[in-house]
Amino acid sequence: MKFKFFVIIISILLIGVTVSHGQSFRSANPEVPRITAFEAMELYSQGKLILANAHERASYLIAHIIGSISLPNGEVQNRNIKLPTNFIVAFYCT
Numbered sequence: 001m002k003f004k005f006f007v008i009i010i011s012i013l014l015i016g017v018t019v020s021h022g023q024s025f026r027s028a029n030p031e032v033p034r035i036t037a038f039e040a041m042e043l044y045s046q047g048k049l050i051l052a053n054a055h056e057r058a059s060y061l062i063a064h065i066i067g068s069i070s071l072p073n074g075e076v077q078n079r080n081i082k083l084p085t086n087f088i089v090a091f092y093c094t
Contacts, residue, residue, distance in 0.1 A: 035088075035090065040090055043088055043090075044067075048087060048088055049087060049088045049089075049090055050068075050069060050084070050087045050088070050089045050090070051065055051067060051068035051069070051090055051092060052068060052069050052070075052071040052089050052090065052091045052092070053065070053068050053069070053070050053071065053072075053091075053092060053093065054071065054072060054073045054091045054092065054093045055070075055072060055093050056072050056074075057070050057072060060072075065092070068092070071089075071091070073091075
């Protein structure tokens with residue numbers, strides 16, 4: 001159990017590095033809010049955040065953050081998937 005929690009924390013910290021440095025990159029949609037790794041970790045531990053891996057399913061099966069779900073970017077756009085409104089859905093790719 002401690003190992004899984006450690007992996008989640010490290011993975012979220014890696015997301016945070018990407019997110020915090022991502023401000024220097026041009027976003028495809030600048031209106032999409034970004035959160036820090038610490039905010040993500042806090043929201044995830046409170047059960048308010050869903051981590052969604054945006055890679056294709058094959059990549060997700062090879063490596064993903066424990067506890068995340070697979071929601072490939074193409075599927076969300078092409079299948080008109082309704083995302084839950086009572087959770088924050090944080091997409092990531094590594």
